[in-house]
Amino acid sequence: MPSLHDLCEKYFQSRDLYEVLKIPNIANQKQVRKAYHKLSLLVHPDRVEEKEKIEATEKFKVLGKIHSILSDKEKRAIYDESGDCDEENDDIVERDWNEYWRMLFKPITVKDITDYEKKYKGSEEELGDLKRAYLDGKGDMDFILEAVPFSHTDEEPRLRELIQGLIDKGDVPEHKAFTDETPRKRERRKRKWEKEAQEAAKLKQEKDDVDLSMLIQKKQQQRATEMNSFFDMLTEKYGGKSAGKKTSKKKK
Known part of the structure; x- marks a missing residue:
């Protein structure tokens, strides 16, 4: 282990x-x-x-x-x-x-x-995580997007601008994996993220469908129990005996 x-x-x-x-x-x-x-x-x-x-x-x-x-x-x-x-x-x-x-x-x-995500984006904390991911991944955007919380390809232009600012200020070295990344690699990454997003949405829908089905079954069972209790009450009140009690013997 x-x-x-x-x-x-x-x-x-x-x-x-x-x-x-x-x-x-x-x-x-x-x-x-x-x-x-x-x-x-x-x-x-x-x-x-x-x-x-x-x-x-x-x-x-x-x-x-x-x-x-x-x-x-x-x-x-x-x-x-x-x-x-x-x-x-x-x-x-x-x-x-x-x-x-x-x-x-x-x-x-x-x-x-959601609240934490809003607070995180644009913060010094995010910038620190972005800097660390850039250095650890030597400028590879695939690695950076995986390492920085709440990041995805829609966020890439903003993150690239932040990284370029760090490079311009001399806070991080210039890595060719970042500065010379090909459009083809970016497009491949975008397609991958879109595919994963679609798969995630499908899984969520399937889970929602299962949850809804289970909720309906639970409600039906609850209503059936409530109706049985209601009929038992009517039997007890107007019929004189409930189904669970023994009938008395007739007098000779």
């Missing part, structure tokens, strides 16, 4: 728990909690498309494990001193990370995600 360090590197490109949460190793508990909340909100399985749920769930688990270590004084001290994550601990191995999240934060809603 991969270690927590391996999973951090696989999903967040770093083996350092603090780097994954994007906080310094001197961060206080409030900063640890805030960083965990922000990142877990971005990868929460309830906010991603169906095809992304498996990976999002794994990322979500990793973040939960990191927070459980850095929010515990003794575990954090051991990690800071030796780099040991104490992964044999039953609390780490067996914990339900969805329940752990719900214990710490209020239930996530679509409005929460």
Whole structure:
């Protein structure tokens, strides 16, 4: 089984728990909690498309494990001193990370995600994530759009303008993968994203249809139960006996 360090590197490109949460190793508990909340909100399985749920769930688990270590004084001290994550601990191995999240934060809603997206776009936080993705991906826009939250091909012109601004100011080096990207590569990326969007919309419609069908069945069952109770009441009131009671013997 991969270690927590391996999973951090696989999903967040770093083996350092603090780097994954994007906080310094001197961060206080409030900063640890805030960083965990922000990142877990971005990868929460309830906010991603169906095809992304498996990976999002794994990322979500990793973040939960990191927070459980850095929010515990003794575990954090051991990690800071030796780099040991104490992964044999039953609390780490067996914990339900969805329940752990719900214990710490209020239930996530679509409005929460939408509000966060509005706040995120155009912020210094987004610019920092964009800069990091540009450097890690060496200017490859396919990588950048995958790495930066809430980004897609419709956002590409705006993101390109921000990256060019970073290049012009000398904040990041000029990568040919970015400056010399061919129109053909851009068009291929756009077609890929459009296809994925159509597939996601289809899956959502199928799920909505199933949910509606189950709701109708549930309502029908509820109405049938209510009607049976109503008839039982009528029988009891006007018939003198309910179907569940034994009839009395006739007098001789």
